[in-house]
Amino acid sequence: MTRGTVAPEISSRVRSIPPSPIRGLAPLAEAAKARGIHVIHLNIGQPDLPPPPGVAAALAAAATQPPVYTASQGIPQLLDAWARYYERIGLAISPEQVVATGGASEALSLAVLATTDPGDRILVPEPFYAPYYGILAAAGVELVPIPAPERYGPVTPQAIQERLGPRTRGILLCSPANPTGTLYERDQFAAIAELAREHGLFFYSDETYRELVFRGSRAASALEMPGLEQHVIVIDSVSKRFNACGLRIGALISRNPDVIAAAVSLAELRLSLPLPAQLAAAAALEAPATYVAEVVTTYRRRRDAALAALARLPGVHVVPPDGALYLVAELPVDDAAHFAAWLLTDFTHHGETVMLAPLSGFFATPGAGRNAVRLALVQPEPVLEHAAELLGEALARYSGRTT
Template identity: 40%
Template sequence: MPKISVKGNSMPESPIRKLVPFAEKAVKNGKKIYLLNIGQPDIKSPAAAMDAVRNHDIEVLSYSHSAGFEGYRKKLADYYNKTAIPVTSEEIIITTGGSEALLFAMGSIADTGDEIIIPEPFYANYNGFATASGVKIVPVESKIETNFALPPISEFEKLITPKTKAILICNPGNPTGYLYTKEEIQQLAEIAIKHDIFVVADEVYREFAYDGAKHYSIMSIPGMEQHAIMIDSVSKRYSMCGARIGCLVSKNKEVINTAMKFAQARLSPPTFEQIASEAALDTPQSYFDDVIKEYTSRRNLLISGLEEIEGVKVAVPKGAFYCIAELPVTNADDFAKWLLEDYQLNNETIMVAPAAGFYSTPNTGLNQVRIAYVLKKEDLEKAINILKEALIAYNK
């Protein structure tokens, strides 16, 4: 029988989606499930984006430029310049989601066996992208006790070798919700310049900053022009996850020219989704003001509810719409499956993402889960109560 590749066998399962078969079975058995496992906002996508697709007059659905439509890139550059990121349309490549942008970045800066340092826990699919790219992730642990703040720069210094090509961060963080301070971003910039490596910043949650905090982009730091690569996406900002439109941004011409070869190899990003994404840039600030107000309220409800559950420890997020919770269980993976297979409260249960899959270090985060607060408050209240009662039942 023909054999599957070593790379294929090494690809990790998604902790966000691997429990879907259990959830599907539970639904078929009549259970209602509150989905806390995935960052799918329930906020309506901007009307301008939906109308742009609905009212199109395209007669031939053709390819776009491999870097994306020029009009979209110019409009996107204008948006970034308004947020203190001085870039031009030539420094932007439109991608099929932020995922493709990350693959292009890894493929452009690292060879097989090269290393990228990432503070963990991190977005679980970084593990998959690294495996697909033949890149080795070198984790540096951030801790729940410090709200998953940036680890000391000295810890990064210890890990840098001749094979180190970049430091990768998610800001604000998925799965932690941590928002890096200006000082932390500056520290990362300084170490990148000192060791002549890249900083790849996944900034898809840039609009989601709470309590008056401000997002600082790696692209805004002077002196980082040749070292900074930004990853972005419309998925979360405009509640358009299904559009699968992202981008890679860099002022480093070699990075852009190299990434363009990957872009050409896949021909072009999707047309209708670019039309919607360009139109979404006309979304008024009031939309984001309302969204931030809603997510702040949801976050406060979730965190206060979790803090009241005996044995639960939780980090308070300052951005994005996730938190990591440490549960009074030995194995969160088993607990998450049990919730779907064996537990119900008034014929309802919850689905969470076991956090071990957000780490690269083996046997780390085994008693943690990621929770996405993307449900309306009434549903969040029910989900918190289900978790509270489920932990009591599980630990009996």
């Protein structure tokens, strides 16, 4: 490298992070709005539902407290609230087994940094929550995709086993999954747990959407797998089930004390989480079970309405999600990313358009997900039905239509 006249350059690891499939279209949406177009946002998992009433009360109370540093692991009130929440859903977790984090994102970041070194690999079923790729890349860790089976079902232990190597440190699963709503049954979880045990792997389980399921009361948890106490690291969040994304509070949960100690030593580097958000998240976690049940009922109604409306569109195939708050639609287009951009740049119908997330951004395998989009169920049924009509109108006009 010639030094002296050359400006320093940004890192390779950052250049390897693909642009966010959600955020990349944002400037196009802003431009559409500037032209007076009404954009229906189905592109981002930003719930439109109100958080439990305790959240606003806790924030108001926090306003009178001095904004001081708190314990890096989280304030005792928040760790206790997590433990009580887990007790209510039938999982024995003590406050010492919880590290409060800045959302599920920081929980995964701490989990990865605590358990991997640069050059290590983590296996992840495709499609996956898009930021996984960058969170691993920032840590110098390679995301090894496990291609999705037909219809985005759970991956098989066989598919995992085939991709194990000497640098494989673990398996990262999300159930129910963002973006597909795929739900792993207990026996499917157990088979993967067995692999983790056999090969000495970490089992990173993103359970952000745990209760948001359309059969049963909650998804199977990696914390229920016997003999896997040293392997399981659960990623959790108050964002979705309590509609409190903007608090940015999640948690890393593990029964492995070394993992907790490592995560705390990493958390100490950022000293603490904001106090007001911690107090508000503790209040959210104390919400009655009826609160989450109503959230699930709302998403079930929306899913059913969206499925029915999309079924009316020729050439559109939808995979009915078993949980979470998204659905994946395969569209009769050459390139769904191009189509999603076109919706914002070229299409309007009575002054309206719709914003979708191209599914390609949720894959590491080049070319995968090219004909699909993710829709977030973050609008009331009439809006979802109306958005489906707009989508039908757009598909009828789009020049890259394939069928």
